[in-house]
Amino acid sequence: MNQLKISHLTVTYSNGFHAVNDLSLEIGNGMFGLLGPNGAGKSSLMKTLAGLQKCSSGTMMMNGTDISENPDYMKQNLGFLPQDFGVYPKVSAQDLLHHIALLKGISNTSERHEQVDSLLEKVNLTGFRKKEVRTFSGGMRQRFGIAQALLGNPRIVIVDEPTAGLDPGERNRFNTLLNAISKDVIIILSTHLVEDVRNLCSEMAVMDRGRILTAGEPEQLIAGLDGKIWAKSLVQQEPETAGYQVISRQLINRKLYLTVFSEDQPEGFHAVTPQLEHVYFKTLSQNI
Template sequence: MNTLTIENLSKTYPNGTEALQSISLELTDGMFGLLGANGAGKSSLMRTLATLQEPTLGTITFNKNDILKNPDAIRHTLGYLPQEFGVYPKISAQEMLNYLGILKGLENKKERKEQVNALLEQTNLYQQRKKSVATFSGGMRQRFGIAQALLGNPKLIIVDEPTAGLDPTERNRFLNLLSEIGENRIVILSTHFVEDIRELCTNMAIMGQGKIITKGNPNELISTLKDCIWTKMVEKNEVLHLKNRFQVISTKLIGGKTQLTIFSKTVPNEGFEPKMATLEDFYFTKSNL
């Protein structure tokens, strides 16, 4: 069992921006979702965990190793897929993975080749192995990103906003791939898409303004909203009036009318109907506080 412990982690940039404020989390094997809007601090946390930047305060230990004092303790067993990554324009996917395998310390040529080919098969890229990664579609490039992250059988994998910009088919393919790799290792999925967390993760945290707003099991978090979510179709000119009266957590324009969703512990008695709570409702409830 792998364990990643983050205690009182803070990061203040030279311009005074407090990107992280006293973050504390303990993660074990499985998929962990980190949910938050753009600018919430997710990428700053991911870069800090990947030892790409140092925190201002706090500690990070991985399997009892202090990775701030000894970054190699995590670098040797880390797979990282950032939001964007560059590739050499004329190198094939197979050659690129082989090169990255050398950098990761896979010295045995035969074993390295076997692992590269196995990862290309796992990510459904083997037929395109001779093509340059620079020519890949967005979804293919993300799958290649997972292949390189899995080189060396890492015990900690960090993926940052992996489904942004993917079409529905590629998104489903990518999420299925992620779900396959979440056993016997820690996988941190950082995203602003609620659906990614709901479909994959057994534990999660919501970030906002560099802080952890709440954390827990998605289903247990949703259950705290039982009998508290209500919805109603209203005319556009009613929205502002109702926002002044109720805790509106989301609005959606449908056929010229607005679907209003509110949080209320009591029956609103305003024509609202009860709605089964979702993780999206929970997220909006917390992010609108």
């Protein structure tokens, strides 16, 4: 069992902005979903965990080792797929994997070949191994990205919005791949797809403005809203929302619906079965 323990972590950029603000979190094996709006601090947190930038205070312990003091431990045990991979050099997928494997310290040639070949197979890129990664489609690139993240059998895999821009088929394949490796390692997944967190993650958190607003098992967080979510269709832009905790105004089948949180049934509203999306919107609406 692996354990990542983040305590009172603060990440401050040079302009003085706290992108991560006194954040504490404990994560074990399995898939952990990180939800949060644009600018919440997800990538800042992930890049700091990956050792690409320093924190200004707090601690990050991986299996009992302080990873700020001992960055090599994290380097040896981490697979990271950043939100923006940047530019790829003019080399084939296979050669690039070998190069990254060497950087990760897999110096034994036969071991390296074995890993590269088996990962190319795993992500369905064996037939494209001689092609340059920069000529790949978005989905192929992300599959290559997960292959490079898995080199060296990491104990912790961090993937930052890995399925953004993928078609539904590619997204399913990518998610299935992540799920298959998630049993024995920590996977931290950031995404804007609430549905993916619901389907893939055993634990999750909602983050905004550098802080964790709520964390737990998706099922439990949803169960906490049982009998408390109500909706009605809005004929026009009705202003009469005072007194309700509004969760969302959303188009469903081209009709505008107002969804609110309330212990009792508000007049004119019908009951709605809570979904993870309600947890997300309710959590954020409390943080205004």
